[in-house]
Structure formats: structure tokens, C-alpha cells
Amino acid sequence: MDKNRFFFQHYGLTEHDLERYLAAALSAGGEYADLYFEYLSSTSLMVDESMVKSASQGISAGCGVRVVVGERTGYAYTDDLSTERILHAARTAALIASGPSKTPVVGFQEKPARSLYPVTLPSVDAEITAKVELVMRADASARAYDPRIKEVRASYSDELRNILVVGSDGTFAEDSQPLARMNVSCIAKTEGTSARGSSGGGGRVALDFFFGEKTPEYFAKEAARQSILQLDAREAPAGEMEVVLGPGWPGVLLHEAVGHGLEADFNRKQTSAFAGLIGKRVASEKCTVVDNGTMPWRRGSLNVDDEGQPTQNTVLIEKGILKGYLSDKLSSRLMGMADTGNGRRESYEHIPMPRMTNTYMLAGEDDPEDIIRSVKHGVYAVNFGGGQVDITSGKFVFSASEAYLIEDGHVTAPIKGATLIGNGPDVLTRVSMVGNDLKLDEGVGTCGKDGQAVPVGVGIPTLKVDRLTVGGTAKKDPGGFMQ
Amino acid sequence: MPQTELTTENQKLKVDLREVAQDVVRRAMAGGATAAECVVREGDEFSTLVRLGQVETLKEAGSRSIGVRVFHGQRSASTYSSDFSREALDRMLKSALELAKITSEDPFSGIPEASQLGALAGDLDLYSPDVYSLPGAERIDYARRAEKAALDYDPRIKNSEGGSFDAATGHKVLANSRGFVGEYRRSYCSVAAVPIAQSENGAMQRDYWFSVARNLGRLDSPEEVGKIAAQRTLRRLGGRKVKTAQVPIVLDPMVATSILGHIFEGINGDSVYRGASFLAGKLGQKIAGDQVTVIDDGTMVGGFGTSPFDGEGIPTRRTIVIEKGVLKSYLLNTYTAKKLGLQTTGNASRGLAGTPGIGPGNYFLQPGTKTSKELIAGIPQGLYVTEFLGHGANLVTGDYSRGASGLWISGGELAYPVEEITVAGNLKEMFFNISEIAGDLEFRGAMACPTIRIDGLIVGGE
Numbered sequence: 001m002d003k004n005r006f007f008f009q010h011y012g013l014t015e016h017d018l019e020r021y022l023a024a025a026l027s028a029g030g031e032y033a034d035l036y037f038e039y040l041s042s043t044s045l046m047v048d049e050s051m052v053k054s055a056s057q058g059i060s061a062g063c064g065v066r067v068v069v070g071e072r073t074g075y076a077y078t079d080d081l082s083t084e085r086i087l088h089a090a091r092t093a094a095l096i097a098s099g100p101s102k103t104p105v106v107g108f109q110e111k112p113a114r115s116l117y118p119v120t121l122p123s124v125d126a127e128i129t130a131k132v133e134l135v136m137r138a139d140a141s142a143r144a145y146d147p148r149i150k151e152v153r154a155s156y157s158d159e160l161r162n163i164l165v166v167g168s169d170g171t172f173a174e175d176s177q178p179l180a181r182m183n184v185s186c187i188a189k190t191e192g193t194s195a196r197g198s199s200g201g202g203g204r205v206a207l208d209f210f211f212g213e214k215t216p217e218y219f220a221k222e223a224a225r226q227s228i229l230q231l232d233a234r235e236a237p238a239g240e241m242e243v244v245l246g247p248g249w250p251g252v253l254l255h256e257a258v259g260h261g262l263e264a265d266f267n268r269k270q271t272s273a274f275a276g277l278i279g280k281r282v283a284s285e286k287c288t289v290v291d292n293g294t295m296p297w298r299r300g301s302l303n304v305d306d307e308g309q310p311t312q313n314t315v316l317i318e319k320g321i322l323k324g325y326l327s328d329k330l331s332s333r334l335m336g337m338a339d340t341g342n343g344r345r346e347s348y349e350h351i352p353m354p355r356m357t358n359t360y361m362l363a364g365e366d367d368p369e370d371i372i373r374s375v376k377h378g379v380y381a382v383n384f385g386g387g388q389v390d391i392t393s394g395k396f397v398f399s400a401s402e403a404y405l406i407e408d409g410h411v412t413a414p415i416k417g418a419t420l421i422g423n424g425p426d427v428l429t430r431v432s433m434v435g436n437d438l439k440l441d442e443g444v445g446t447c448g449k450d451g452q453a454v455p456v457g458v459g460i461p462t463l464k465v466d467r468l469t470v471g472g473t474a475k476k477d478p479g480g481f482m483q
Numbered sequence: 484m485p486q487t488e489l490t491t492e493n494q495k496l497k498v499d500l501r502e503v504a505q506d507v508v509r510r511a512m513a514g515g516a517t518a519a520e521c522v523v524r525e526g527d528e529f530s531t532l533v534r535l536g537q538v539e540t541l542k543e544a545g546s547r548s549i550g551v552r553v554f555h556g557q558r559s560a561s562t563y564s565s566d567f568s569r570e571a572l573d574r575m576l577k578s579a580l581e582l583a584k585i586t587s588e589d590p591f592s593g594i595p596e597a598s599q600l601g602a603l604a605g606d607l608d609l610y611s612p613d614v615y616s617l618p619g620a621e622r623i624d625y626a627r628r629a630e631k632a633a634l635d636y637d638p639r640i641k642n643s644e645g646g647s648f649d650a651a652t653g654h655k656v657l658a659n660s661r662g663f664v665g666e667y668r669r670s671y672c673s674v675a676a677v678p679i680a681q682s683e684n685g686a687m688q689r690d691y692w693f694s695v696a697r698n699l700g701r702l703d704s705p706e707e708v709g710k711i712a713a714q715r716t717l718r719r720l721g722g723r724k725v726k727t728a729q730v731p732i733v734l735d736p737m738v739a740t741s742i743l744g745h746i747f748e749g750i751n752g753d754s755v756y757r758g759a760s761f762l763a764g765k766l767g768q769k770i771a772g773d774q775v776t777v778i779d780d781g782t783m784v785g786g787f788g789t790s791p792f793d794g795e796g797i798p799t800r801r802t803i804v805i806e807k808g809v810l811k812s813y814l815l816n817t818y819t820a821k822k823l824g825l826q827t828t829g830n831a832s833r834g835l836a837g838t839p840g841i842g843p844g845n846y847f848l849q850p851g852t853k854t855s856k857e858l859i860a861g862i863p864q865g866l867y868v869t870e871f872l873g874h875g876a877n878l879v880t881g882d883y884s885r886g887a888s889g890l891w892i893s894g895g896e897l898a899y900p901v902e903e904i905t906v907a908g909n910l911k912e913m914f915f916n917i918s919e920i921a922g923d924l925e926f927r928g929a930m931a932c933p934t935i936r937i938d939g940l941i942v943g944g945e
Contacts, residue, residue: 048757052585052587053587056561059574060564072541075540075544076542076543079566092543092544096538128582151757151758195879195880196880238941239943240945269642271679271687349546351540388872388874388886393686393688395872395903416884417875417882419873419875421904422903471885471905
């Protein structure tokens with residue numbers, strides 16, 4: 001065991017201490033216990049009205065102790081990393097069990113893990129003046145795009161999360177997880193009309209990412225472009241129609257329609273509309289969907305999950321057939337299936353559960369232009385806000401922020417933002433064309449589940465869904481049911 | 484079940500947090516700040532989830548954090564820490580003072596004037612230690628009883644995401660360099676049930692119900708909560724789509740509150756000074772129907788949105804936001820008030836870091852007199868919405884489009900459940916088209932709204 005040993009160095013923690021805490025956690029007979037140490041430092045900056053109005057930095061640290069017995073979990077945490085407080089938390093979490101004490105295995109074993117984000121200088125430690133330059137450049141670029149851009153807000157935030165996970169089964173995993181992102185939002189105004197646009201991105205990257213690969217100007221122009229475009233948007237249609245989704249962030253469709261429904265906890269409890277469907281057809285043959293936590297530099301990637309398990313590339317749907325669920329330690333043990341390394345948590349204050357990482361559909365063979373050409377009357381949606389799903393009924397929504405009408409095979413007028421709604425277990429069966437242009441999102445996704453937020457990625461190639469309900473306001477058929 | 488007692492008393496060393504906050508402010512000033520403000524937060528939480536009669540999770544913990552905002556003339560910055568050691572607080576102060584050198588001079592920045600600062604006097608009934616008074620086993624029993632009542636209610640309730648009982652207390656201290664120091668404690672407890680019903684064809688539906696209170700005595704019985712959760716879930720079984728139509732809609736109080744939330748977003752000073760809301764510049768103008776009166780009151784005894792002072796140390800107050808459809812006041816903090824040439828309404832919300840935001844006190848739509856049943860009775864064909872999905876509201880343009888489910892209204896009565904539909908329109912018109920308001924106002928959080936009817940929306944379906 002060499003590596004950086006952050007908590008050993010900064011808090012004088014020893015392997016002996018860890019064994020002692022785990023023993024306290026198992027003092028009432030739990031089957032499994034783990035400790036999650038976290039030290040999170042973060043920075044954020046915001047420019048508004050071309051002024052840096054807000055700058056903040058902070059540090060939070062703590063330790064969460066979990067004890068598992070059967071399906072039961074006891075959890076306690078402390079933001080004070082003294083021996084006395086961690087032992088108190090361990091004894092509190094232990095109360096979930098009621099039996100003779102158990103002994104953790106002696107000696108920790110660290111599995112070889114990937115190095116998906118090997119930054120030399122984490123952005124939190126980089127010069128603040130360089131970060132100020134980023135937000136100021138974004139502001140200037142958005143304003144220069146068009147005189148109708150009247151309001152610009154640009155923000156930059158980064159963090160470095162050092163974690164240590166140790167388990168009573170000998171698990172020992174450390175990671176140092178950088179995360180950075182920029183966001184730009186604009187308001188365009190003309191006489192009588194206003195519109196907004198926003199853009200952003202990042203990942204588990206160092207600061208130089210924003211000076212090379214994706215510059216502030218890149219995000220600023222995109223936000224400005226969207227807000228100007230929306231000034232001329234017309235009413236969106238209402239009702240069921242053909243929908244073409246552009247590549248990248250519209251992959252939020254997968255996240256809501258199938259991703260959450262395939263998290264193992266919901267299936268173990270039989271509360272998901274996907275429960276019992278393994279081996280069954282849930283999508284058209286053209287659809288293969290994976291959750292891949294091993295992509296370098298990605299926002300949704302992790303070397304190890306928050307239970308210390310290396311992440312992996314998991315096939316969820318293969319050529320339309322449901323292949324597997326996303327699992328954490330608890331669900332994999334209770335369901336007798338492999339742990340896919342998807343046990344995640346927001347912080348030391350939270351109990352881990354199965355979560356997505358980067359969820360995307362593999363590229364198909366269709367030319368994106370042929371996909372558009374095949375649509376007589378429909379909607380082409382290329383940018384989205386967020387989405388939501390009711391995993392029990394399977395109903396999901398996602399809200400388009402940039403979309404166009406397709407008329408007779410041609411993309412025509414931009415339309416106002418509209419919510420799209422569908423049913424998770426059958427929406428992918430209506431995917432009739434899959435483009436050859438797979439793209440992942442820019443790195444802005446944050447997923448919420450049971451009040452816990454974690455960074456994720458999504459992606460799709462251009463897709464055609466034969467039938468999806470579009471929530472517009474245009475009265476397509478005034479002769480119909482109106483009053 | 485383990486027959487053990489859980490203790491929730493925070494065993495930490497008792498430190499006078501007022502003293503800590505004032506000391507940080509003093510040291511910031513000694514370090515060269517021209518003004519400073521410090522917030523300290525401390526809290527305890529307990530939660531338990533029981534699923535199918537068995538305890539699934541038990542969680543218990545306490546934590547605290549400290550944040551400081553410093554000014555260098557008209558530049559400002561903020562930092563925070565969860566570590567209260569002398570070294571950590573020194574580091575926090577040092578980085579705040581350094582950070583304040585790189586931000587811009589903003590002529591409107593600053594903390595409130597001394598004459599504006601203060602706190603409401605008297606007991607606001609926000610804190611009751613009895614939320615932790617139940618022994619561990621009884622807390623678990625609350626959760627179990629709520630779930631059991633739901634499971635026992637009807638044989639079609641076949642599964643559950645569980646029953647839960649939560650309790651929490653919080654303690655907040657604020658101090659600044661104009662001599663303000665104030666603190667308050669708040670408590671909270673809740674019981675909830677999330678049953679799942681299954682129809683004969685295997686399709687499942689889930690819904691929930693909960694009760695929340697500042698003390699245990701005011702909590703509804705777990706049996707009542709479980710029963711309502713079961714009823715709400717069962718009425719969704721057999722949901723179908725409907726044809727796209729323009730019909731009157733009735734929003735139940737839970738979803739109607741979200742419409743009131745959009746008014747809040749639209750009239751909060753931050754959206755207003757940036758012109759990021761279609762309600763900016765509409766002070767004194769008609770923005771909603773005659774029956775619409777909206778009030779924000781941070782002073783209500785025992786309220787979920789009550790506090791003796793806001794996030795900047797300004798006493799909270801009662802503000803009439805909309806009176807009979809006319810926009811009477813924005814909701815503001817010190818910064819946005821200065822930007823707009825107005826006075827703060829005492830709505831500053833202060834997190835640990837960053838500049839203060841704007842939050843509601845107890846913010847509500849003045850109720851009418853009819854019952855929700857009477858509202859529904861007046862509609863030949865329409866939609867009663869019980870759930871919205873997604874976040875499709877755009878305050879810049881007013882465009883509104885959300886996923887929905889609920890019950891179809893036919894002949895003035897609830898006829899059958901509907902799902903996988905959308906509701907769309909524009910908030911500018913929707914506020915004017917709030918045509919009826921029921922009398923069933925009940926606070927379940929800082930914002931509350933009775934059942935309302937809105938006309939003119941497009942329901943998107945087949």
C-alpha cells in the first residue's frame with residue numbers, strides 16, 4: 001500500500017484505527033460494515049453584469065459508517081474525524097443489528113483500479129486568477145455574439161473529492177476525484193420579446209481543459225446562439241407524433257426512460273416497471289444501451305464507486321433485449337447477481353445506492369440526414385433541460401429547450417420549449433432508426449434520487465421515435481375536442 | 484427488531500456558537516475587511532424507513548458548518564468550513580480575505596445598515612425538542628404503522644416503498660460587523676407512506692402521503708397518513724391517455740403550489756433586476772385575475788417559513804405580493820432592493836457560501852370559500868391534476884409545458900384516471916385564468932396553495 005494515503009497523512013489515520021472502527025460497527029452483529037471518509041474542497045465563481053459578483057471556497061470533511069444486516073441498513077456520520085466521534089458513529093450504526101459481535105476480516109486488500117482522470121494539478125489548487133479569466137471571457141464572448149444579448153451570467157465551479165472506503169470484507173479503496181464545470185446563460189431581448197439560452201460543460205478534468213479543448217467562448221457562443229434562436233420560436237405542436245432526437249444530451253431520454261428503472265434496488269423490491277423483464281424485449285433490435293463508468297475524464301466516470309468497487313462497462317439492453325441491472329453491494333448480494341460497481345452516494349452524509357454513471361446508446365447504421373428525411377410531420381429536438389421519471393408506472397418526461405418542426409423531410413421553424421412524455425418500458429420499442437453519430441453530452445448532468453445528487457453523463461446517436469407525446473400549445477385540430 | 488434505545492443528543496463539546504460567530508467577524512475586521520458576516524449552522528437528523536414491516540434503514544447523525552462573507556470596500560467573497568479547529572477557521576478567514584481581492588467592485592454590494600437589523604421578539608414556536616422524545620422503537624413503530632395502514636387498506640395495495648419517520652432540529656446563528664448577532668432553533672418531524680397498487684393486468688401505480696409538523700403533537704396519526712396514501716394510489720389504477728384537448732383544469736393543492744412557486748420565481752428580486760422574468764417592471768400592474776391575492780408572511784407563529792430574522796439579519800415581515808390581481812411588491816434582499824431602488828422585504832436566504840439569495844417566508848394564495856368538490860362540479864369536461872412531472876416552466880417567456888397525471892372530469896365528477904399526458908400554456912395567461920380558488924389552504928411547507936381552477940390550457944395526449 002503506497003499511493004497518496006490522504007487520510008493517513010492528513011488525519012493520522014492508521015490501518016489499526018480502521019480495524020477498530022469496523023469492529024465497533026460490527027459490535028452488535030452486523031453482517032457487513034463499511035466506512036466512507038470524504039474530504040471535499042471546492043471553488044465557485046460567478047460573473048453577472050460583467051462583474052465578478054461572487055467568489056467562494058470551502059472545505060467539508062466527514063466519515064459515514066454503514067452497517068448491513070440482511071436487507072437492513074444502519075447509518076451514522078460525523079463531520080469530526082476524531083477517534084471518539086467515529087467510534088460513536090460506528091456504535092450508533094451498529095444498533096441496526098442485535099446479536100453477538102462479529103469480527104471484520106483482518107488485513108485490507110486494495111484492488112488494482114484504473115486511473116481515468118490523472119490530473120497533475122487539480123483545478124481547485126490552480127490560480128484563482130485563471131478561473132476569473134474564464135468567466136470574464138465567457139461574458140465578453142456572449143455579449144459580442146449579438147447586440148440583442150442583454151443579460152449574461154457565467155459561472156465556473158470545481159471540486160476535489162478525496163475518498164477512502166474500507167469494508168469489513170477487506171475492501172480498501174482510495175480515490176481523488178476532480179470535477180470542474182462552466183456554465184453560461186444568456187437572455188436575448190428585442191422589443192416585446194425575450195428568450196433565454198444556456199450552455200455548459202466540463203468533466204473530471206484539470207483547468208487546462210477550458211483553455212484548450214472547450215473554451216469559455218465555445219460555451220458562450222452556444223448559449224447566445226440558443227437565446228437568439230428562441231426569439232423567433234413558434235408554438236410547439238401538441239399530441240402524439242414522430243420525434244427525432246439529436247445526438248448527445250438528448251440521451252437524457254435513456255436516463256429517464258430506462259436507466260432509473262434498471263437500478264437494482266427498484267427491481268429487488270419489485271417496484272420498477274422493468275421488474276422481471278430480464279431476457280425480454282424492451283427495445284427495438286437497433287437499440288443497445290450501456291452504462292459505462294470507465295470513460296476517461298468524463299463527468300459520470302469513477303475509478304471506484306463509493307463502496308470501493310471498480311466501475312465497469314455494463315450492458316443494459318443488447319439489440320433490444322434487457323440484459324441486466326445496475327447494482328451496488330447490497331442489491332447484488334440480495335439478488336445473487338454481480339456487483340456492477342454502481343454504488344454511489346452524494347456525500348458522507350448519505351447511504352449508497354445503485355446509480356448510473358455514463359449511460360448511452362451505441363451508434364447504429366443510419367445516416368442522420370436520412371432519419372430527418374424519413375419524417376413527414378414531426379419534431380426534431382436537439383437540446384433539453386432536464387427530465388423526471390415515475391419508475392413504478394414507467395411514465396417519464398424530458399423537456400426540450402431547442403427543437404424544430406420537421407415538415408416533409410426538412411427541418412423548418414424553431415419551436416418553443418415543450419415537454420415530451422412517454423412510457424419507459426415501451427418507448428424504445430418504437431425506435432425505428434438509429435444514427436451512426438453517437439455523441440456524449442458536454443458534462444453538465446446531475447442526477448437526483450431520494451434527495452441525493454450525483455454527477456452523471458448521457459449520450460445517444462440521432463434517434464427516431466415513431467410515436468411520442470409532445471406537450472405543445474398549438475391547436476392542431478380545432479375541429480376536435482375543444483371547448 | 485432490536486430492543487435498543489437510540490440517542491440523538493449531539494454529544495459534541497458544547498461550544499457557544501454565538502461567540503464563535505462574533506469572534507470570526509472580529510477577526511475578519513482585524514484582518515482588513517471593511518465589513519463581515521458569519522453564519523453558523525448546527526443540526527441533528529434521525530430517519531427510519533420500514534418496508535413490508537421490516538426496518539430497512541435507520542440513520543442518525545449531527546453536523547455543523549460555518550461560513551463567512553467578507554467585504555473589501557465593494558468587493559466581496561465567501562468561504563466555509565465543516566472543521567471548527569482554530570487552524571481551519573484561520574484558513575477559512577485567510578482565503579476569504581484573499582478571494583475578496585479578485586472579485587469586482589460592485590456599487591450595490593454590502594451588508595444591511597445597522598438601523599435595518601433586528602429580530603422579531605417573542606416565542607415564534609419554531610422549536611420543540613419533543614421531535615426526539617419518542618424512544619427508538621416507537622419511532623420505528625410510527626413508520627411501520629403508516630405503512631401497515633396503507634397495506635391493509637385494500638387488497639390491491641400489494642407492495643410498498645415503505646413507511647418512514649423523520650425528525651430533525653437545526654440551530655442557526657448569524658453575526659455581522661454592524662453589531663448584529665441573532666440565533667434561532669427550529670425542529671421538524673414527519674411521517675410518510677409510499678404504497679404501490681397493482682391492477683389485474685399487472686400495471687403498477689405509486690403515490691404517497693405525509694404529515695409534517697414542528698412538534699410531535701401536531702403530527703397526523705400514522706394510520707391517517709397511510710390511509711390517504713392508499714386512497715391516492717388506488718385512484719391512479721387503470722390510468723389511460725386522453726385525446727389532445729383544450730379544457731378547464733383543476734389543480735389539487737400539492738400541484739397548485741407549484742404554480743404559486745412560478746409566481747415566486749417571477750417576482751423575486753434576482754429575476755426582476757436582470758429582466759429574467761416576464762413579471763419584471765410590472766409593479767402596480769395587473770398580472771393575475773381579480774381573485775388572486777398572494778401573501779408572504781415570515782412572522783406566522785409556528786410556520787414552516789417563519790424565522791425571527793432573514794439571512795442578512797433583517798426582521799422578517801408580512802408582505803402583500805399580489806392584491807386582487809395587482810402586483811404590489813417584489814420579494815427582495817438587500818442587494819436586489821438596492822439594485823431596484825427599493826427597500827428589502829426581509830427575504831434574504833443565506834447558504835454557507837456565495838451571495839445571499841431570496842427565499843419565501845410563509846408564502847400562500849389567499850383561499851376562497853368553495854370546496855374542491857364544488858370547483859369540480861362546475862366542469863362538464865376537464866382534467867383534475869394530481870401530479871406534475873418535469874420542470875417545463877420558462878419564466879423569461881412564460882412558456883409552460885409539463886407532464887401530468889390525474890383524473891378526468893366528466894359531468895362535474897371525477898370519472899377515470901389519466902396519465903402520460905401534458906399540460907401546456909403560458910404563465911402570463913395562466914395567472915389571469917385562475918378562475919376559481921377553493922378554501923382548502925393547508926401548509927405543508929413554506930409555500931401553500933388551495934385547490935385552483937385554470938382555464939385555457941392545452942392537454943396533450945393521443
